[in-house]
Amino acid sequence: MKKKKPLKPFAYDLEASDLSRERHKARELRQSQWWKRQVAKGQCYYCKRETPPKALTMDHIVPIARGGKSTRGNVVPCCKSCNNAKKQLLPMEWEAYLKILTSKTS
Numbered sequence: 203m204k205k206k207k208p209l210k211p212f213a214y215d216l217e218a219s220d221l222s223r224e225r226h227k228a229r230e231l232r233q234s235q236w237w238k239r240q241v242a243k244g245q246c247y248y249c250k251r252e253t254p255p256k257a258l259t260m261d262h263i264v265p266i267a268r269g270g271k272s273t274r275g276n277v278v279p280c281c282k283s284c285n286n287a288k289k290q291l292l293p294m295e296w297e298a299y300l301k302i303l304t305s306k307t308s
């Protein structure tokens with residue numbers, strides 16, 4: 203009789219290794235000249251407020267946890283208030299927040 207293999211949550215394992223790979227890539231990207239140029243602009247990508255480069259953090263437009271990658275197209279400089287908002291809001295609420303921001307600036 204065949205021994206039953208325990209159900210391995212391999213999808214989760216894959217995800218976990220993806221997560222750590224993307225986080226590692228994000229750390230590398232943060233050291234890059236390209237990223238230094240992004241923060242040197244001194245502007246938050248979302249609210250467009252002038253923000254000192256030191257206060258800007260790296261944000262993934264599509265969070266790593268939701269399948270986002272640590273690529274130049276997916277990471278943006280983000281101010282503290284937007285960063286906090288993004289962490290605290292549900293994805294739908296975040297979209298609404300962005301809409302308010304863009305309607306204000308345009």
Ligand SMILES: [Zn+2]
Binds near residue numbers: 282
């Ligand atoms: Zn902002």
